[in-house]
Amino acid sequence: MLWRNxxxxxxxxxxxxxxxxxxxxxxxxxxxxxxxxxxxPLKINLAYSLxxxxxxxxxxxxxxxxxxxxxxxxxxxxxxxxxxxxxGFGMIIGVPLGVCGGYFRGKVDLVIRSLxxxxxxxxxxxxxLSLIAAIGVGLNNVLLAVGISTVPVYIRLVRAExxxxxxxxxxxSSVALGRSNTGIIIAHILPNIIPVIVxxxxxxxxxxxxxxxxxxxxxxxAQQPQPEWGAMLGAGRNYIFSAPQLSLFPGxxxxxxxxxxxxxxxxxxxxxxxxxx
Amino acid sequence: xxxxxxxxxxxxxPLILGVTVITFLLTRVLPGDPARTIAGVNxxxxxxxxxxxxxxxxxxxxxxxxxxxxxxxxxxxxVSIRSTKSVMQEIMARFPNSLSLVTLSVACAAVxxxxxxxxxxIHHYSVLDHIATLVSLFGVSIPIFWSGLMLIxxxxxxxxxxxxxxxxxxxxxxxxxxxxxLYCVANxxxxxxxxxxxxxxxxxxxxxxxxxxxxxxxxxxxxxRNALMPILTIIGLQFGSLLGGIVLAETVFAWPGLGxxxxxxxxxxxxxxxxxxxxxxxxxxxxxNLVTDLAYAVIDPRVVYA
Numbered sequence: 001m002l003w004r005n006x007x008x009x010x011x012x013x014x015x016x017x018x019x020x021x022x023x024x025x026x027x028x029x030x031x032x033x034x035x036x037x038x039x040x041p042l043k044i045n046l047a048y049s050l051x052x053x054x055x056x057x058x059x060x061x062x063x064x065x066x067x068x069x070x071x072x073x074x075x076x077x078x079x080x081x082x083x084x085x086x087x088g089f090g091m092i093i094g095v096p097l098g099v100c101g102g103y104f105r106g107k108v109d110l111v112i113r114s115l116x117x118x119x120x121x122x123x124x125x126x127x128x129l130s131l132i133a134a135i136g137v138g139l140n141n142v143l144l145a146v147g148i149s150t151v152p153v154y155i156r157l158v159r160a161e162x163x164x165x166x167x168x169x170x171x172x173s174s175v176a177l178g179r180s181n182t183g184i185i186i187a188h189i190l191p192n193i194i195p196v197i198v199x200x201x202x203x204x205x206x207x208x209x210x211x212x213x214x215x216x217x218x219x220x221x222a223q224q225p226q227p228e229w230g231a232m233l234g235a236g237r238n239y240i241f242s243a244p245q246l247s248l249f250p251g252x253x254x255x256x257x258x259x260x261x262x263x264x265x266x267x268x269x270x271x272x273x274x275x276x277x
Numbered sequence: 278x279x280x281x282x283x284x285x286x287x288x289x290x291p292l293i294l295g296v297t298v299i300t301f302l303l304t305r306v307l308p309g310d311p312a313r314t315i316a317g318v319n320x321x322x323x324x325x326x327x328x329x330x331x332x333x334x335x336x337x338x339x340x341x342x343x344x345x346x347x348x349x350x351x352x353x354x355x356v357s358i359r360s361t362k363s364v365m366q367e368i369m370a371r372f373p374n375s376l377s378l379v380t381l382s383v384a385c386a387a388v389x390x391x392x393x394x395x396x397x398x399i400h401h402y403s404v405l406d407h408i409a410t411l412v413s414l415f416g417v418s419i420p421i422f423w424s425g426l427m428l429i430x431x432x433x434x435x436x437x438x439x440x441x442x443x444x445x446x447x448x449x450x451x452x453x454x455x456x457x458x459l460y461c462v463a464n465x466x467x468x469x470x471x472x473x474x475x476x477x478x479x480x481x482x483x484x485x486x487x488x489x490x491x492x493x494x495x496x497x498x499x500x501x502r503n504a505l506m507p508i509l510t511i512i513g514l515q516f517g518s519l520l521g522g523i524v525l526a527e528t529v530f531a532w533p534g535l536g537x538x539x540x541x542x543x544x545x546x547x548x549x550x551x552x553x554x555x556x557x558x559x560x561x562x563x564x565x566n567l568v569t570d571l572a573y574a575v576i577d578p579r580v581v582y583a
Contacts, residue, residue, distance in 0.1 A: 015411070118295040121559045123521030130555045133543045134303050210420055214525050217422045218540060237426060237529070240441075244430040251423030259418040266414060 009271035016267025022260025023205075030080040033073035041066060041074040041227045052245065060245045062235065068246070071227035072253055078228045079209055079257070082143050082221075086208040087201050089147030094154025095197060099189060101155065102162025103181070112155060119152035128211055132220045139228070142221045146211045150204050157200055161193045195272040202268055206261030213254045229254050278574060285570055289563050296559045301345050303555065304548045305338065354556070355549035359542065364553040367538065372557065374444060375527070375534030379519045381450060382457035387512050390462045394469025394508075395501060398477060406470075413463035421522050424456040425529035442531035453530045457522060461515040468511040472504040479503075505576055513569035517562040 010016045034041075044066060051061045060068050101112035119127065131145035165171065165188065174184050215221045216230025217237075224231070229250045236246030312329040313320065320328075329335050333344055348355070354364035397406040432452060433441035440449055476482065477500055485499045486492075527536035535554050542550040 015414075114291075114295070117292060118299065121292055121296050121562050122299075122555065123517050123519075123558060123562060125518075125521030125524065126555060126558055127521075129521070129524060129539070129543070130303055130551060133548075133551050206418065213420055214422060217420075217525065218528060218543075220543070233420075233423060233426070240426055240430055241434050244426075244434070247423070247426045247430070251420060251426065254420050255418055255423060258420070259415065262414050262418050 006268070006271045010267055013267040013270065015263050016271070019260045019263025019265070019267060022256060023264060026076060026257045026260060027080065029073060030076035033076050036073060039067035039070040041071040042225050043067075052243075060243070062232070062246055068232075068249055071232060072229070072249060075227040075229045075232060075250070076253070078139055078222055078226070079212065079230075079254075082139065082146065082212040083205045083209040085143045086147035086212070087150065087204045089143065090150030090154050090204065090208075091197065091201060093147075094151040095158050095193075097151075098155040098158025099162050099185060099193070102159040103166055103185060103189060105163075109159070113159065116152040116155040116159070119148075120156070124149040124153075124207075125211055125214060128215065129218075129220070132215060137220045137223065139222050139226075142212050142215050146208045146215070149211065150208065153204075154197075154200070157196060158193055161196050162189055165189055165192045199265060199269045199272055202261055202265035206258040206265065209254065209258055209261070281574060282571060285567060289567055292563055293560065296556065296563070297346060297349060298342070300552045300556045300559070301342050304552055305341075349556075354553040357542075357547055357550050359545045359547040359550070364549050367550060368535065368553050368557055371534050371538050374532065375520075375523050375536060376561075378450070378453055378457070378526070378532060378534060379516065379523060382454045382519060383461065383512060383516045385454060386458035386462040386465055386515065389458070390465030391469050391501070391508060394466040395473050395496065397466070397470045398473035399496065401474060409466065410470075413466045416459045417463035419459060420525075421456050421460050422525040422529050424459055425452065425526060428452045428456055429529070442529070444531075444533050449530075453526050453532060456529075457519055457526050460522065461519060464511055464515060465508065469504070469508050472507040473500055476500050476504045502576070506573060509569055509572055509576070513565050516565050520558045520561060 010020070045061075053060045062068055062071070097112050097115075101109040122130075128142075128145040128149045131148060132141055135141050135145070168188075171184060171188050174188060179187075212221060213230030213233070216228050217234040219231070219234055222228035222231045224235075232250040233247050233254070236243070236250065239246050312325050312332065312334045316325045316328050333341055336344075352365055354368070356362070357364055357367050360367065393409050397409045400406055429441045429452065432439045439451055440446075443449055482495060482499050485495045523532075523534060523536035524539055525536070526532065527534045528540055531537070535558065539551065539554045541547070542554070
């Protein structure tokens with residue numbers, strides 16, 4: 001019922017549809033990318049180093065003569081896995097903690113809230129970066145570190161939402177009827193917090209992609225020769241004076257994908273929360 | 278009021294203590310032996326053992342933590358492995374550079390975001406409102422490190438108007454400040470817009486308008502001042518978020534701040550410096566939140582604190 005209405009509102013929002021389209025394109029490319037790439041993304045051909053766009057290599061080649069377009073197409077998958085994985089991780093840890101804090105209140109809440117406050121004292125990108133510094137570079141560690149940086153926001157959001165819903169009459173009646181806490185959480189709390197979780201998660205997809213690409217750019221994510229957008233941008237940085245296309249295209253890919261998530265998230269926020277101006 | 282201020286400051290102390298626990302643990306979750314990490318890969322067992330003794334790494338974790346805390350209290354953050362200078366000295370040499378960069382960026386974003394956001398709210402659903410919303414969504418989607426590189430490519434390489442990086446003259450500030458504020462202006466604009474919209478239809482604004490006050494007085498005195506609390510909150514949050522973003526911006530623009538020092542330290546495994554920078558930046562975030570909270574009490578006399 002709720003979702004049918006959401007779809008109805010979303011259909012009318014051009015911005016939201018554009019966002020959805022960009023995300024579907026991104027998902028499609030990360031599934032099919034390696035199949036439609038014309039060249040092997042890892043094949044080094046020094047004879048074609050740093051060439052501009054041509055008929056054979058549409059977006060040009062990098063310093064080792066690898067085809068940039070093929071590397072972009074193959075680099076979508078790690079980015080997609082990180083952003084879905086990190087958001088999923090943040091959700092699995094953050095949502096239950098937030099529900100427990102908001103529902104049980106008291107000492108449980110105090111502990112959970114303090115944990116969230118503590119993690120929020122670190123700028124999120126810095127938190128992810130320092131975790132990487134401690135546990136080491138690599139895509140799996142990026143997923144974990146970026147995921148952890150989303151946890152406190154989930155806790156805070158879900159806790160506040162649960163707190164409000166737990167005051168509603170239907171929850172009080174369920175308590176009076178002797179329903180168990182688990183029953184109430186599953187039947188009343190969870191369905192009502194889903195909208196805010198969906199909106200936040202969509203926006204988080206963009207943010208985690210941004211963080212993951214940032215870590216890749218700094219050389220802390222995917223390692224050579226694996227194609228990943230942030231790492232490609234980081235490698236292109238050294239040639240900004242001679243071959244700006246090296247940084248232009250990977251950055252454009254990151255930008256367009258994040259834009260997709262932000263456009264959709266914005267439209268979803270309007271659709272799921274019509275009272276907010 | 279004074280009671281509230283003291284109480285609010287007091288509430289920061291457990292948080293700061295918690296932060297020190299995390300920065301302490303950060304260097305202890307390292308895979309492998311921290312003494313060996315400090316000593317380097319090629320060190321002999323004797324050297325590793327010496328370092329273990331010297332840094333107290335052979336003691337239990339709680340004891341090590343209290344030693345760390347005691348040193349911090351005296352302003353001693355240890356010695357940089359890379360440069361062998363004291364960590365405090367290294368950090369303090371660069372901290373003002375980072376702080377000025379972030380403060381200037383947030384200030385620019387705040388001025389621009391509040392002005393455009395207010396305008397958007399007043400001319401709700403106009404063409405300009407739609408454009409502003411769209412532009413802000415674009416702005417928040419552009420990675421700082423990419424916009425920075427593209428700005429360098431355009432203004433430094435092609436047009437030769439501005440320096441590509443470095444530090445010293447006001448011209449060096451332009452590109453980094455622009456790319457950092459581009460990232461955070463969107464959120465400030467959006468919050469301003471929704472919060473001004475919310476106040477715009479309240480009775481006191483209608484009264485002020487019907488008294489025949491000039492529009493700019495109504496907007497400035499009756500609308501924006503009342504809409505300021507959420508705006509202040511988002512500005513504080515953006516400040517904190519940019520403190521993480523400086524790592525990227527400073528790397529791109531070769532800015533001699535804490536962000537570039539952090540990257541230098543990450544690659545040379547200079548854990549005392551990493552620990553120190555993370556601690557300092559977290560303290561700045563806590564201080565920002567404190568200032569934001571205190572500012573609430575100043576700008577909004579209705580706020581009563583028990």
